[in-house]
Amino acid sequence: MNPLAVLGGALFGAGVCISGMVRPSKVLGFLDFGGAWDPSLLVVMATALAVTILAWRVVARLRTPRFGTAFPPPPPLLVDARLVAGAAIFGIGWGLSGYCPGPAVVALVAGVPATFVFVGAMLAGMILIERGDRGNRPDA
Amino acid sequence: MLRAVHDFTPVHAAVGGSLIALGLAVMLIGTGRIAGLSGIVAGMISPYTGGDRTWRFGFIAGALAVGAAFELASPATYDAAAPHGYALVAGSGLLVGVGTRLANGCTSGHGLCGVARLSKRSLVATLTFFCIAVAVATLVGRLA
Numbered sequence: 001m002n003p004l005a006v007l008g009g010a011l012f013g014a015g016v017c018i019s020g021m022v023r024p025s026k027v028l029g030f031l032d033f034g035g036a037w038d039p040s041l042l043v044v045m046a047t048a049l050a051v052t053i054l055a056w057r058v059v060a061r062l063r064t065p066r067f068g069t070a071f072p073p074p075p076p077l078l079v080d081a082r083l084v085a086g087a088a089i090f091g092i093g094w095g096l097s098g099y100c101p102g103p104a105v106v107a108l109v110a111g112v113p114a115t116f117v118f119v120g121a122m123l124a125g126m127i128l129i130e131r132g133d134r135g136n137r138p139d140a
Numbered sequence: 141m142l143r144a145v146h147d148f149t150p151v152h153a154a155v156g157g158s159l160i161a162l163g164l165a166v167m168l169i170g171t172g173r174i175a176g177l178s179g180i181v182a183g184m185i186s187p188y189t190g191g192d193r194t195w196r197f198g199f200i201a202g203a204l205a206v207g208a209a210f211e212l213a214s215p216a217t218y219d220a221a222a223p224h225g226y227a228l229v230a231g232s233g234l235l236v237g238v239g240t241r242l243a244n245g246c247t248s249g250h251g252l253c254g255v256a257r258l259s260k261r262s263l264v265a266t267l268t269f270f271c272i273a274v275a276v277a278t279l280v281g282r283l284a
Binding site: 002003004005006007008009010011012013014015016017018019020021022023024025026028029031032033034035036037038039040041043044045046047048049050051052053054055056058059062064065066067068069070071072075076077078079082083084085086087088089090091092093094095096097098099100101102104105106107108109110112113114115117118119120121122123124125126127128129130131133134135 | 146147148149150152153154155156157158159160161162163164165166167168169170171172173174175177178181182185186187188190194195196198199200201202203204205206207208210211215217218219220221222223224226228229230231232233234235236237238239240241242243244246247248250251252253254255256257259260261262264265266268269270271272273274275276277278280281282
């Protein structure tokens with residue numbers, strides 16, 4: 001097993017646990033502007049973005065990744081209906097429950113049945129689109 | 141109208157946000173991969189995933205191991221119950237699965253990796269899913 005991937009996952013897992021993003025109630029505390037509002041998610045995104053911007057600056061100084069073949073090509077410019085519709089559908093699902101894909105998978109360890117229902121349905125939705133695409137998909 | 145700020149945990153949010161991004165940065169700088177979580181998970185189960193899958197399982201195994209450690213040390217890390225009934229949670233999961241595959245990314249892939257390098261696609265996707273999630277959550281909050 002790839003030790004670097006395990007480390008990356010461990011850091012991500014610690015981050016979603018410490019920040020509270022594994023709790024849909026906390027995520028909804030941000031997304032629901034009508035209730036008692038919790039801006040924590042905004043701070044999570046802002047600090048995470050700052051670190052990710054630094055990561056891209058490191059990438060710009062390197063020729064190739066130490067444990068890989070190449071860095072990602074520049075992002076495609078095409079903004080199409082599929083992208084916007086997909087993001088909108090994801091937004092509806094996220095707003096309904098407060099579960100994001102990564103934190104939801106991590107939250108499985110708590111053994112709450114609803115988390116299994118969410119992740120099971122999410123996997124079904126993913127497979128549905130993957131099968132429809134038959135391996136041909138626009139890259140992001 | 142916004143009511144009083146509630147349950148705001150800025151230090152935990154900043155520490156956690158930094159760690160989330162460090163996890164993505166390890167993958168990006170070390171392996172050259174944009175490790176969006178919906179992409180990692182879909183690539184584990186899709187019959188059309190090309191190349192090596194072991195890193196995907198490694199990443200998720202690392203995340204689950206740390207998540208389990210938090211569950212043992214501090215069960216309050218997690219919600220004890222779902223925010224809604226099973227039907228709504230299942231519908232939400234289906235939409236998240238379909239939407240993230242159509243858009244080819246979620247909060248980590250588009251929202252962090254893409255936005256951080258000013259990808260036009262990621263900026264459009266992130267603005268779209270954030271605005272719609274706020275609208276839906278606020279509406280559901282009103283009705284509940």
